[in-house]
Amino acid sequence: MERKIEIFLQKWQKDIIRKPLIIYGAKQIGKTFTVLSYGKKEYKNIVYFNTENNSFLDELFTKEKSTEKIILNLSLQAGETILKEDTLIILDNLVNNNIVKGLKLFGSEHSKYHIIGITSRKEKLSEFKGEELQFKSMYEMDFEEYLWAHDEKSLAELIKESFTKHKTNPFHKVALDQFQEYLITGGLPEVVLANLEGKSFYEIDAIKQKILDIYKKEIANNKNLIDIPRGIEVLESIPSQLLKDNKKFQYGQMGSGKRAKEYESTINYLVLNQLAYRSFKVKTIKSPLSSCREKDSFKLYIPDDGLLFSMLHLNYKQLISDEKIKETLYENHIAKTLVESEFALYYYQSDGKAEVNFVVQNRMGQIIPLEIATKSMSKAKSLSVFMKKFTVTQAYRITENNFATKKDVRYIPIYAIFCLNETKY
DSSP: OOOTHHHHHHHHHHOTTOOOEEEEOOTTSSHHHHHHHHHHHHSSEEEEEEOTTOHHHHHHHHHOOOHHHHHHHHHHHHTSOOOTTTEEEEEESOOOHHHHHHHHHHHHTTOSOEEEEEESOGGGHHHHOOTTOEEEEOOSOOHHHHHHHTTOHHHHHHHHHHHHHTOOOTTHHHHHHHHHHHHHHOSOHHHHHHHHTTOOHHHHHHHHHHHHHHHHHHHTTOSSTTHHHHHHHHHHHHHHHHHSSSOSOOGGGGOTTOOHHHHHHHHHHHHHTTSSEEEEEESSOOSSGGGGEEEEEEEEEOSOHHHHHHHTTOOHHHHHHOHHHHHHHHHHHHHHHHHHTTOOEEEEEOSSSOEEEEEEEOTTSOEEEEEEOOTTOOOHHHHHHHHHHTTOOOEEEEESSOOEEETTEEEEEGGGGGGGOOOOO
16 A cells, blocks of 8 residues: 655655664554565665564674674675665664664764664654654554545545645545545554455454554553553543543543543653644644643544544444534544644633634644534634634634635635645655
8 A cells, every 4th residue: 555655765765865764653554564565666675674672683783883794794684685775674663772873873874775763662762863863753544545545546636636726626525425434444554454355344343453452552661550551541531532522631531539640641651652642722822832832731632533433432324423423533533634744733712612623833833723613513703703813814614515715714625634734755
């Protein structure tokens, strides 16, 4: 399945000052599969090493300070000749600091060897930092990649064209139907593949439950043992928190006597490792938005729509007929898509009842509100009041309807949120 990060990998491969690359992201999003697939297409050969509990690599990168001797030993271990420019070296499950220090030798020498490290432990990046390395985040498949996998590239291009040219999409209903299927399936490659192969709803759900179990095991990597059960508790609480009218994360929802201080490090761990996404409340608007956030008031979201669908124990009929369920899934989709587009998440709530679902700041410093408007969630007054109060010149209203523009508000179909991505791969 084609992934957008391949565009980035092409540029990295051709970069004359290329450095060892570390790709990070949650487990099961297709990091290893994508890098291996790219290597098979673009290189003469690949050498792959799983670094987890690998004493050979630990000793080699700890003791050896010559890049050529490191390469020689890697070649002997792999039984493959490693060629400058023509071999892709992959170091998977990278958490070992000694190995990363060894990789920095290649970066400092502007080596002609092509090396990619892969890790799901984002909290380790603070230990890995250094100008000798290059870093790239990766996420599960967004809706555009999902359309590619379903041989719907032309539909994806049509959606982007409608967004860019501010015109209606003639295949709006088709796109909306595909999007509703995406909400059920999600963007985890193994689940998408099962969907493509025509697996039943129950078979697909079993795969998602397996992945949820993997994420819970990943929480066990938390160094603070008391935070491990708390992490699972928070993760399992998010769906019910999102179903509330007030979606602010409330500790009391997990049981009486729960206190914010007890869960602070746990939530930070989940967010840092992309096991949950967080949106902070703002009551005023100024640049930068980060200066306005209320750190104790936030919402949490699940990083994959399909996982949330399963965690809520839903079926297709509920998605179509239950507006509250639909709004919950739509809001989660917008949140995770904005995060994957490298926006920091905020939501606006006044001292009264006015609320704007999302407020983001783009790379030009422009502050843009986004409001969800479905049949039972039409908050036109909140957005209008927000725009007047803070002199905002551009806003998006996310609906199930076709593209349109009314005054200074652009109406964007829910399936087109991926078009807001400013990331240049």
